[in-house]
Amino acid sequence: PATTPGRAAAERALRQAEQQLALADAAMGRSAASSVVVHLRNAWTKASGGLTGLGVEQGGDHDGDGVPDALELGLGTSPFSADTDGDGLSDRFEVETLFGFSSPALADTDADGVADGQEDLDGDGLDALAEQAAGTSPTEGDTDADRLGDADELAAGTDPLTADTDADGLVDGAEGPAGTDALDPDSDDDGVLDGADVTTQQVDALDGIHVALVGTGDLAGGLVVHEVTADGRLVGAGGQVGRAYDFSLAPPVADGLQQARLTLPFPADLGDAQPEDLRVFYFDPEIGAWYPAAEDQVVDVAAGTVTATVTHFSTYAIFDIRNWGETWTAQDDPCRPRGGGGGTDIVLLDLALVLDSSGSMSWNDPQGLRRSAAKIFVDALLPEDRAAVVDFDSSARVAQGLTEDKAAVKSAIDTIDDVGGTNIGAGVSAANQILLGNGDPARARMVILLTDGEGSYSSSLTTQAQAAGITIYTIGLGSSVDHALLGSIATGTGGTYTNVRTAEELPEVFRRLAEDTGGSGADLTKDTDSDGVPDCIEIQGALSGSGHRYTSDPAVADTDGDGLTDGEEIGSRIDADFFGTWIPGNPTTAPTYAVFSDPDSADTDGDGLTDAVEADLETSPFSTDSDGDGERDGVEVEVLGTSPILYDTDGDSFSDGYEDDHRHDQGLDPLYVDVKVSAWTYAGHFAQGFIAGDLWRADSLAWLAGNLLSGGLSFIPVYGWIAGGVADLRDVIGSAIHADWVGAGMSLAGVVPYAGDAFAIPGKAVRFVLRNTDKADEALTLVAKMDEVPDSIKVDAARQILKDQWDVLIDEGFDQASLIRIMAGRGNLDQVAQAVGRAANVTVGAGFKATGKAGEAALEATYGATTKGVDKQVWFSTKGILGRGRYADVFVNGIAHESKVGFVSYSRSIRNQIEKDAALVANGRISGAHWHFYASDVSSSIGADPRIIDLLVQKGIPFTVHAP
Structure with a gap:
């Protein structure tokens, strides 16, 4: 505009302001503090008057470009031009979408020879000018998150700002794979929208x-x-x-x-x-x-x-x-009667009796009961079975080769003496050679090895027997035997190991072996421990649908002591016709079982959860990672608090393993929903909050994170004062973020130096929450993570945002330090307060528990529970009701107590635990159930999803919140 007296006066005032600033700078060099203050005050007065004379005011927008004059002055842009640097990008576009990366005061911000308007920051094929024209984001390659890049959408004619251009129920990115038209809501003209149509x-x-x-x-x-x-x-x-x-x-x-x-x-x-x-x-x-x-x-x-x-x-x-x-x-039934007991096919046996004749037998078996016991087994053989006898001490002697002549076999047994040392390897080697050299491949091959001592042995003999299909049953007499060796020989070949203290027990052992191996008159339905599995199956091994065999102790109902009976672990038999459906003829005569877990291992997969716990939680005892999310089941349950049956516990599309691995570099957490934003977008919003503050408000958590860490803007009209700060901040953010995208709630506290007024933090957080009520808990998390800010400030912010709920928690015994820690861990204190309000009890001083087991230990101490299977770690079968069963952490006075450490996410298994508790109460198996919630030292969280609390209340199950 033409120069007017008013404009001339305004320009003169600005020149005088610059002179006063120069004088202030000179006075500062002389350390003349009083002169500095005077000159700065004069500069402020002159500058304010001059800007007002030009129509530039603190709350104004002189050029109407959407950027406040105050911000333009700070950025070094002109309040009189909508495109200060003439690069084709409006000042507003650069401030709103490219803050920190493209300066509205510079046509080529990074001085790389490429104008800002021609840069393609997000690499989507559109430069900044094209993004401005299309209204798309220059920092997000897929602005509407429909799985189609912005450039692809413009080329195809779809709307890059609308995920479902034709409003047919399918996002644009899904229409290509479905073969439908993203511009036609009913691609096949059948009267059904594509989103509801079968594609x-x-x-x-x-x-x-x-x-x-x-x-x-x-x-x-x-x-x-x-x-x-x-x-x-x-x-x-x-x-x-x-x-x-x-x-x-x-x-x-x-x-x-x-x-x-x-x-x-x-x-x-x-x-x-x-x-x-x-x-x-x-x-x-x-x-x-x-x-x-x-x-x-x-x-x-x-x-x-x-x-x-x-x-x-x-x-x-x-x-x-x-x-x-x-x-x-090729699978056979090892427990089928070998003759005369039903079975059309008679399985004949080649047997080698390997009997210890060392000198120690003179006092361990003075009456020669091992000879009498061996004869008992011979008497149980079928007439066509063949047997051999090996006498071993320091060396081995074949007392009788394979023969059907049972009298000759018994005579050879009578020649067993008690002189010499103990060479177990020699005895097994001789037996292997007999069965390999003279045995019939069509017959079952078996060795019974009896010894009372320790001796040399090579594992290659076990491997040789295993390859030849020779099953070795080992018997150790007395206390001087090598239990580990005899056990490995037996298990390595499919046999069993039995230890007896005295020779008087040997006849019964050989009699039981005769029955268990299908000898004459064997009772193959016998179930000594009443666990639902015949003894023979337990000894020979239950065949699973995957082709593995699982052995257990026929005399102990719960071999591994995990709370599940062997019958519950071995499971029910698979329909005999199952494999015949796919394999012509009769594929196997072996009984096959739907094995749930290994009855001889308390933790089948070694993931840190016992098989009974896995049965309760509905995880797989055979898989260390049941949901395939990259985290071991034991870690999810005991440490992280995530669901071991959900690939993505919080439902935000990222696996639990990925979120746990990227807590720090991407700000993710597997317990809480994370919204994905590009690193460019996050950095830009953070810079807006940090530099521009309330002069350029955004509704993102990144903006709030920056704003909380900053000192905010004052109306100081020093042309371009922000520009250097933006560049420095951009470098700091770039050094902290090493991924293409981050979670929207990522905190840079501790990375970006705190430069603000701590007393302003509560007000900043409250103003943000008033604009974004759905982000209250995330806002408090950002506040709580600011280590340089006093706790009193964090408490003030929480009080103002949570209002009465904060007082509820304090009144119930939560201390301020614990609440701040829960806030920093992304815990929703509003939900915690609601749970506390519905709890039957609230205790104080429980502390933060490192693992799930630590919570169980606290519960056991509270109720004095000391005996597994009696008052703690008690298993209740719920077969026929729901699932397999329920595992009570503590069971006292008829009440089953459940411990939960950290925030409990909603899942099918948690819901079913509550349903099973209610069912057990309803049918009188237990008098009641009670749940307990402890705080986690790992996730710094406590409580449960509101749906869990609702279900507990609905089912009449009381719960206690143990405040840390």
Whole structure:
């Protein structure tokens, strides 16, 4: 505009302000403090008057570009021009979307020779000018998060600002895989919107896997495929030639699946397998068995793939069906009567009795009861069975070769003396040679080894016996035997080890062996410990659907002492016709079981959870990572507090393992929903909050994080004073963030130096929450994580935001330090307060517990529980009611107590624990149930999802909150 007297006066006042600033700077160099203050005051007065004369005011926007004049002055932009640097990007666009990366005062901010308008910060194929024209974000490659890049949408004609351009119920990114038109809500003109119509959606997954999903909704967007390696049953099964993969769809998307065509690649090296024999197999977790996923499958030899159509998702792998069939055909029933007891096929036996004749037998077995006992076993043999006798001491002697002449065998037994040392290896070697050199491959091969001492032995003999199908039963007499050696020989060959204290017990041991190995007159239904499993099955091993055998002690109902009976662990028998469905003829005579867990190991998979706990939580005792999220089940339950049956506990699309691994560099947490934003967007918003403050408000947590750490703006009209601060801050943020994206609630406290007024923090947090009520708990978390800020300030912010709920927690015994810690751990104090208000009891001083077991220990101490299986760690079967059973942490006076450490997320297994408690009370198995919530030292959280609290109250189950 033309110069006017008013404008001239305003410009003169600004020049005088600059002169006063120069004088202030000179006075500062002379350390003349009083002169500095005078000159600065004069500068302020002159500058304010001059700017007002030009129409520039603190709350104004002279050029109407949407950027407040005060902010323009701080950024070094002109309040008289909407595009100060003339780069084609408006000042507002650069401030709003590129703050910290593109200066509205510089046409080429980074001086790289590329104008700001031509930069493509997010790498989506659109430069900043194009993003401005389209209204898309220059820091987010997919502005509307519909799985299509902004440039692709503009090229296709879809709206990059609307996830579902045609409003048909399918996001734009899902229409391509579904074969529908993102610009036509009813692509096939059948009167049904594409989102509700049945479509076939194509997905290329990992390792060359292709999936064609048939159904309704965005199936492709919800598909998760990952390799399974943590379950031994799913790796190296008989006939398996490919890796196992788990396929899943997150609810509610899963409800729309009707069927899926799975195409899995097979390895180039098939060994002896032929491509035409390859099939996709499905693992049935209920019975623990692999079988073909479908009857009709397609093998594409040229493509190296096998395709099968399935109607549900689980775990799949490629098998050689011929090899698989032969594996099961080879299985025999070791407990079938070997003759005269029902069984059309008589299984004959080749037996070697290996008896110790060392000098120590003269006092361990002075009456020669080992000879009498061995004869008992010989008398139980079938007439066609053959037996041999090996006498060993310092060396081995074959007293009788294989023969059907039982009298000759008994005579040889009578020649066993008691002179010499103990060379166990010599005895087993001689037995192996007899059975290998003269044995009949069609017969069962067995060795009974009896010794009373320790001696030399090579494990290669066990390996040799195992390869030849020789089963070795070992008996140790007295206390000087090598229990570990005899046990390993037996288990390594499929036999059992028995230790007896005196020779008087030997006749009964040999009599029991005769029965257990199907000898004449054997009672194969005998169940000594009444655990529901015949003794013979326990000794010979229960055959699982995956082809493994599991042995247990026939005299102890709970062999491993984990709370589950051997019968509960071995499970029910699989239908005899099951394998015959897929294998012509009768594939196996062996009884096969739906084995739940190993009855001889309290923690089958070694993941830190006993089998009984896994039964209660509905995890797999055979898998260290039941949900395939990258975290061991024991770690999820005992340490993290995440669900071991949910791949993504908090439902934010990131696996629990990924979130736990990226707590610090991406600000993620597996217990709380994290919203994904690009590192560019986060840094820009953080800089806005830190530098511009309330002059440029945003509703993101990144903005609040920056604002809390800053001193905020004052109206100091020093042209461009912010520019250097922006550049420095950008460098600091860049050094702290090493990923392409972060969680929206990431905190940079401790990384970016705190530069603000602590007393202003509560007001900043409150103003933000008033604009964003749904982010109250995240706002308090950011405040609590500011280590340089006094606790009193954090308490003030919490009081103002939580109001009465804060007082409720304090009144119930929570101390301020604990509440601040819970806030910093992302805990929702409002939910904690609501739980406290509905609790039957609240205790004080429980502290933060390091693990789930620490919570159980505290509970045991409270109720004086000391005996496993009696008043602590008590198992209640719920078979026929719901699931397998319920594992009470403490059981006192008829009340089953459950301990939970840290925030408890809602899941099927937690819901079912409550349902089982209510059912046990209803049918009189227990008098009542009581839950206890402790604070976690790891997650710094306490309480439960409101749905859990609601269900406890609904079922009449009281709970106690143990304030730390």
